[in-house]
Amino acid sequence: MGKIVTRREFIITGATGLAAIYGISACTKSDSPSSISESVKVEAIDPPAGEDFKDPPEMLNLSANAGVVEVALEAKTAKVMINGVNADLMTYNGHFPQQTIRVRRGDKLSVNFKNSLPLTTDKNILGYTKNITNIHTHGWHVSPSGKSDNVFLHINPGEEFLYEYDLSKQEAGTLNFLHSHGHGLVTEQMWGGLAGCALVVADEIDGLSGFENHIISLHDIDLAGTNPAPYTLEDYMNGKEGNIVMVNGQINPVLPINPGQVQRWRVVNASTARFYKLSLEKHTMYLIGTDGGLLDKPYPLSNILLTPGERVDLLIKADQGSGNYRFLSMPYDRGGNVPQTITLMTASYRGNAVKDEIPATINPHAKKLNVDTAALRRSQIALSMGVNKGFINNKSFGDDPFVHTSKVGTFELWEIQNFSGMDHPFHQHVNPAQIIFMKGGEKEYASLYSSIPAWKDTINVPKGGSITMLVPIRDFSGRTVFHCHIIEHGDLGMMAVWDIVK
Ligand SMILES: [Cu+2]
Known part of the structure; x- marks a missing residue:
C-alpha cells in the first residue's frame, strides 16, 4: 500500500544519468533501508545558466470584433524538447509551455476546444479512463454552469466543445490559468504537459x-x-x-x-x-x-x-x-x-543603466472587506488523507462527495482545517476570498496573507493547521468544486461539490 515516504526515505531512482545532463548537485547515496543501489537523494538542483529567457507564446485571437476574443484550443500529443530529450507530451495546440490568452474585463471569450488526445479504453492506476478531458479557468470569477467554467463536462477524445465565458464580473489586472479538470485524470494530464495557458486580464490602472x-x-x-x-x-x-x-x-x-x-x-x-x-x-x-x-x-x-x-x-x-x-x-x-x-x-x-522606481501605490481600489464576521454563517471544512484516498469532511469525491450549499449574495466564513501531516493548498472555484486568520505553517506567509488586501483562490493550509477565510458568494449560481491543488490529492478525492443557489 502507498505509505507516505518521509523526506529521508525519498528516493530518486535512476537519477545518476540525469545528474550529468542536468547539473544536480549534492547527491548522496541513499541510506534508506528501502533504497536500491543507484538511488540518490537530491538536495539541490543547480543547472548551469541556459538559453535566453522566453515568455510563453501568444494565442492568436481569431475574432476581429471589439470585446470578443475567440481562440482555438486543441489538446493533442506532440514532440517537445525537454532537457535535451525529444519528449512525447500532452499539449494544447502543440505548444509547451502553452500559449497566453489575453482578454479585458467585459470581454466575451470563446474557446473552440477539441480533444485530439488518442482514443483509448485504458484506465489509469486510479481506475479512470484515460484521455477524457475538459478545461477550467482557474481563478476566474465567471459562471460555473453551462458552457462556461463547468468542470463537470467530459470531452471525449475526438469530440469538440465551444466554451463561452462572460468576463463582465472578472477583476482586471489578474494572471489566472486554464488547465484540465476531469476528475481522476487531471494529475497525469498536467504532469504530462497540459500545464495550463496563462490567462491575462488587462490592467485598468496606470502606473505599471x-x-x-x-x-x-x-x-x-x-x-x-x-x-x-x-x-x-x-x-x-x-x-x-x-x-x-x-x-x-x-x-x-x-x-x-x-x-x-x-x-x-x-x-x-x-x-x-x-x-x-x-x-x-x-x-x-x-x-x-x-x-x-x-x-x-x-x-x-x-x-x-x-x-x-x-x-x-x-x-x-x-x-x-x-x-x-x-x-x-x-x-x-x-x-x-x-x-x-x-x-x-x-x-x-546587461546594457545601459536606467532610472526606474518602484511605485508608491498600485491599485487604489484594493481593500480588506469590511464585514461584521460575528453574524456570518461559519463552516468547517476538514482536509484529511487515508489509504490512497483524500477526503473533505470525511467524504472522498469519487465515492460520495461532500456537498456545501451557499446562497448568491451572502458572505460566509470558512474554517479549513488540515488533519494530515502534509500541507494542502486549498482552491475554491468561481469566488476568490480574503484570508482572515491562519494557524500553523510559516509565520511570514500567514502574516502576509492575513494582513494585506489580497484576493485568494488558492491558499496553503499548513499541516496540522488551519485557515479562516471570508468568502463573498457573488453573481453566479451553479455547481462547482473546491479541492486540494496538490492535483494528485484532488484526484484521490480531496475535493467537494460547492452548490451555489440563487
Ligand atoms: Cu493536498
Whole structure:
C-alpha cells in the first residue's frame, strides 16, 4: 500500500544519468533501508545558466470584433524538447509551455476546444479512463454552469466543445490559468504537459504599463524514456515532484535586466505538487498582486511561498552591483517531499543603466472587506488523507462527495482545517476570498496573507493547521468544486461539490 515516504526515505531512482545532463548537485547515496543501489537523494538542483529567457507564446485571437476574443484550443500529443530529450507530451495546440490568452474585463471569450488526445479504453492506476478531458479557468470569477467554467463536462477524445465565458464580473489586472479538470485524470494530464495557458486580464490602472513585463510559468517533470514518468499510488499520496524544473519549459533561462531597471514578473505555479519558495539572490521582491487582483501598494519581501495553483505579481528592481543573480526556490518542507534548493532562472545585468522606481501605490481600489464576521454563517471544512484516498469532511469525491450549499449574495466564513501531516493548498472555484486568520505553517506567509488586501483562490493550509477565510458568494449560481491543488490529492478525492443557489 502507498505509505507516505518521509523526506529521508525519498528516493530518486535512476537519477545518476540525469545528474550529468542536468547539473544536480549534492547527491548522496541513499541510506534508506528501502533504497536500491543507484538511488540518490537530491538536495539541490543547480543547472548551469541556459538559453535566453522566453515568455510563453501568444494565442492568436481569431475574432476581429471589439470585446470578443475567440481562440482555438486543441489538446493533442506532440514532440517537445525537454532537457535535451525529444519528449512525447500532452499539449494544447502543440505548444509547451502553452500559449497566453489575453482578454479585458467585459470581454466575451470563446474557446473552440477539441480533444485530439488518442482514443483509448485504458484506465489509469486510479481506475479512470484515460484521455477524457475538459478545461477550467482557474481563478476566474465567471459562471460555473453551462458552457462556461463547468468542470463537470467530459470531452471525449475526438469530440469538440465551444466554451463561452462572460468576463463582465472578472477583476482586471489578474494572471489566472486554464488547465484540465476531469476528475481522476487531471494529475497525469498536467504532469504530462497540459500545464495550463496563462490567462491575462488587462490592467485598468496606470502606473505599471511602463515596466517590462514577463510571465513565469513553473513546471516540473520526470521523463521515462521520451514519456512523462508514470504514476504510482505512492506518487498520488505524496504528490509527485520532477527533477526537471522549468521556467516556461526552459531550464535555468537567462533573463537580461538593465542596471536600475524595474521589471514585472508574473509567476504561476503550474506544477502538480511542487511548492516553490521564491527568492532572488540579494534582491528585494515587491509583491503587487495575488491570485485575484492587484494590491494597494508594493509589499517588500525577501521570499514568498508559491504553492500549486497560486500566482504572485512581483516587481523586481535591479539595484545591486552588475552581475548574475539566481532566481531560486528555497527548501520548504511541505511533508511528503524532499526540501531542495533549485535554481529556476538567472537574472543577468546587461546594457545601459536606467532610472526606474518602484511605485508608491498600485491599485487604489484594493481593500480588506469590511464585514461584521460575528453574524456570518461559519463552516468547517476538514482536509484529511487515508489509504490512497483524500477526503473533505470525511467524504472522498469519487465515492460520495461532500456537498456545501451557499446562497448568491451572502458572505460566509470558512474554517479549513488540515488533519494530515502534509500541507494542502486549498482552491475554491468561481469566488476568490480574503484570508482572515491562519494557524500553523510559516509565520511570514500567514502574516502576509492575513494582513494585506489580497484576493485568494488558492491558499496553503499548513499541516496540522488551519485557515479562516471570508468568502463573498457573488453573481453566479451553479455547481462547482473546491479541492486540494496538490492535483494528485484532488484526484484521490480531496475535493467537494460547492452548490451555489440563487
Ligand atoms: Cu493536498
